[in-house]
Amino acid sequence: METTETGNTRHAPESVDFPRIISVDDHTVEPPTVWSDRLPKKYLDSGPRIVRAPLKEMSFLGGKFAPVMGAPGDDGPIGDWWIYEDLHRPLTRLDTAVGYDRDEIKLEVITYEQMRKGSYDVPSRLADMDVNHVQSALCFPTFPRFCGQTFTEAPDRELGLLSVRAYNDWMVDEWCGPEAHGRLIPLTLVPLWDAELAAAEVRRNAARGVRAVAFSEIPPHLGLPSIHGDDWDPFLAACAETGTVIAMHIGSSSKMPSTSADAPPAVGSTITFANCCFSMVDWLMSGKFERFPGLKIMYAEGQIGWIPYILERADVVWEENRGWGGVADKVRKPPSEYFAEHVFGCFFDDAFGLKNLDSIGLANVLYETDYPHSDSTWPKSREVGEAQMGHLDARTVERIVRGNAIELLGLTEAGLWRPA
Template sequence: METFPKIISVDDHTVEPPNVWQDRLPSKYQDIGPRIVRAPLKEMTFVGGKFAPLMGGPGDAGPVADWWVYEDLHRPLTRLDTAVGYDRDEVRLEAITYEQMRPGSFSVKDRLADMDVNHVQSALCFPTFPRFCGQTFTEAKDRELGLLGVRAYNDWMVEEWCGPEAGGRLIPLTLVPLWDAELAAAEVRRNAARGVRAVCFSEIPPHLGLPSIHGDEWDPFLRACDETGTVIAMHIGSSSRMPSTSADAPPAVGSTITFANCCFSMVDWLMSGKFDRFPGLKIMYAEGQIGWIPYILERADVVWEENRGWGGVAEKVLRPPSELFADHVYGCFFDDAFGLKNIDAIGVPNVLYETDYPHSDSTWPRSREVGEEQMGHLAPDLVERIVRGNAISLLGLTPDGLWAGA
């Protein structure tokens, strides 16, 4: 491909600097709010989709790591948080310090430099310590502190990570307090007023002990997203339950089927009736890939056509699911040759590109080369839409692909 468009990645990640919450929480919360503590790692496992680290104390043996400590939570930084730059076979489940990670993981200046290396113009970044939709704060005991934690993260995201130093190249993605739909709606509107057009949400809320999208509990939040043009972004793992088959399955099993929760979630939304009630609503699935989508749409249409009478959707799903998908749903991929070979069955307008920096699956620093290899059969105007044009439209960016703020 003679010229490949500058990439707008809709799924990268930021590792939050140590000061995000310490600089923003009231003094009374300094000792229990999120903070970094350097301590040894006693042991850490990741089996059956469950991550279990154990923090040591003074005098304990074990590799030294930087830990996020928040209420009773102890969560180390890990090599899986920031694996780019390492040979794939060198990436292990190990705890690390900030000095042991690539600076672009947490430094705006260094992130921009790594984006330049990777032919990336702009990037939307999901959180690390709060987890992919803010589960860390949802699970906390102190709701007042949790709400302050969500707002502090959003202020840092908008004012610093996506602030003047980024020059519009970093696109804000904010959190909401998932435990209260009215508070969530207020936070969507607060951030929309300063130009934010994307918010994190859980792919399967009941896995977090929250209501499903089939009831009306989420309506205040959905209404706020609809009215402000805020895209609901759902990342794999945002239900705190990665797909797996058994308690002793190795991580490779879950890594192979990471798309599964996106698949379940998309069917949930298509059969929920929410898109008819909130016609401006848009949702996107980060890191879910796209190759699985055509069959699911085919099957959903058959079920809607043949079984909607007894299937509980006749009165609320008023159009075929495939039509709802075309108007409301976006699939995101970074390495999916099969999906691109079947792009006509998905729809070019519904596909977005990503690089997953700095995770172990990331195509950095070869995202351009991967895109050229997998999109070589497509016309240049279609490549342009997939790589950047669709993201510009969906996220309300400038014609040049930059975030302009409020």
Template sequence: METTETESTRNAQTPLNPADFPQIISVDDHTVEPPNVWSDRLPKKFRDTGPRVVRAPLKEMTFLGGKFAPVMGNPGDDGPIGDWWVYEDLHRPLTRLDTAVGYDRDEIKLEVITYEQMRPGSFSVPERLADMDVNHVQSALCFPTFPRFCGQTFTEAKDRELGLLGVRAYNDWMVEEWCGPEARGRLIPLTLVPLWDPELAAAEVRRNAARGVRAVAFSEIPPHLGLPSIHGDEWDPFLAACAETGTVIAMHIGSSSKMPSTSPDAPPAVGSTITFANCCFSMVDWLMSGKFERFPELKIMYAEGQIGWIPYILERADVVWEENRGWGGVADKVRKPPSEYFADHVFGCFFDDAFGLKNLDSIGVANVLYETDYPHSDSTWPKSKEVGEAQMGHLAPDVVERIVRGNAIDLLGLDRDGCWRP
């Protein structure tokens, strides 16, 4: 039987030269919002109730069973001092896990910090660009910190008027300042939507698309937030807006406010090992939802979910679709094998997944994107280039180029230099 080489295994004859490793476009980094993001933008009547930073002691803090539970002390109380975001009843401290780059692994602990105790590149554009230069990064798409990964903070708030203004203020800061002229096209905007109202969400997608935004954050499993699943019609206005404007739906691990765990007393290491699990569940939801039939231009991506798990899930989904069509509940809306929808609509993102790269042919070169996760504790900064070289050394140079930057350029509508141009 005749055999053929696959795209990713041709490299046996053409090894990657480390000096030629392409400049990275990271599709999953993070920004720590400066203290004035909302105080500078909310109407005057909301400035005392909207998000603001207070310096206060920590009374206690736990992170067990996937649940983060900090308690803010009163001025004068004993305890380590940190900067806290205060908004309605929420008290959310900045922690070392929010911005861990530059620290030894053994020094990274769950502790409160102040802005002065974090690396300035976490919140300042010039310092961020400098840290990107150190890390061989051309451009970066950044998820939020205080709003959480898809704006859950505003979704859970009581005052909907203030919540909507908070979402819009964040988006204005993201587009006009974080990704503004000072960033020189190297920071790529990712915006939020008011998840509690799909019509308002659609309007916000279109408002931002009109100024060049091509990515919006969304929840991997909306029912965990008390919101409708994607199997009904409730999200259709939002999905239609994304499809019409070419806006990619970006879902970060933890964007359902429920990190995978096994028990209430499981240590964080358990959840950290299985962080991909919600991405796995979410992708099956989307593949079996029929939404890619109804919205053929729709694209979704999974940030920090890694990619090694994808081949088996696609194989299993195809088997279920074929063998359980009589009672599986999807025969009328999922008209071809789920793996075919994956190829056209779904993108996996990784920063450290040697196993996934060894099985790239079962995933698809066009469906894989690279990330650095700056400034989080899992980040490969400042060695993202070296990690990429070590894990992609078996791949052809053109395949590495696509994974490290080419696919992101196409997906996010960047120019050929990898920059965002509004």
């Protein structure tokens, strides 16, 4: 299978054994007019919009991304920047790296013309999915960040709420609209600053057939309440009642794990699963799965190899220390049992996790391709999956690659999304 620089594809023969993939973690780079087409006119000068400008400086150390936009006429590489109130956020090669050699991928600003068209264009995305043996895909946002932190951090709440709703309308009606033929699965945002508004947005989108909502892995890192109190209960109730899965992507707490302020990005990239690990323990010890039996959560791009030990340790702590550990009255059974009923881990390259599948649970594992990020296995996700799952029987592979996603996300038997 080969891909030309213009995006045209030459297909390799498809495997008759490996199932068509349903990826539960891909990404969309929002087209420039998502918000300008949908916000009231009075917000067009303050809402999200694209400008082309030079880069003055940019760093990514200690898990912190710090770009500085230059003025017109300044020297520096030219890129497309999202402007939103006082925020200046450039598009970078890390937003969309597929099609480039790994050693050529650097932290640099880019324009839409310099990215693969499948990053933001539906027909081109479907073509790239075909190349990669992918049938359907759930996509996280880029400019809003992985759970809408961009809108949560902005001071104008009215504009923030309108921007969240505009994104969701674009996601449902356009990105996952008729042109996608059911192959793109909607993932929506909520106004994280107000749990009642968040619940209303969950229900608004659930009425349209949406069954997944983005959320922060560790809300306190965003200045928001933890899940241990009652603050989030209206939102959690709405998710449980509508069958809406809470999807948490690495980085959705705006604080990537690192070890020091001067640690290179490779350090954080190696331990990206850490926030998922902390988050999962939070949920298992929160008592929320007792209060909301229909609740389901999933961890995107967190991988799965770390899960067995954490479950073992959580069970030991619950068994031996729950009396003084503050969970005896709300966590009524071993945490591993809640995991089996409520939690899903997602991976794209985790041979160790697959070798320990019995300790995780076949029903709790989902596959992803991470298109178009630098970690993506595109265009060889099938080959990667075949290599890592070669020791598993066909039924097990089918469950991991598509069956579990169909059940969790309420897709058709054919693996497609259909609006309500």
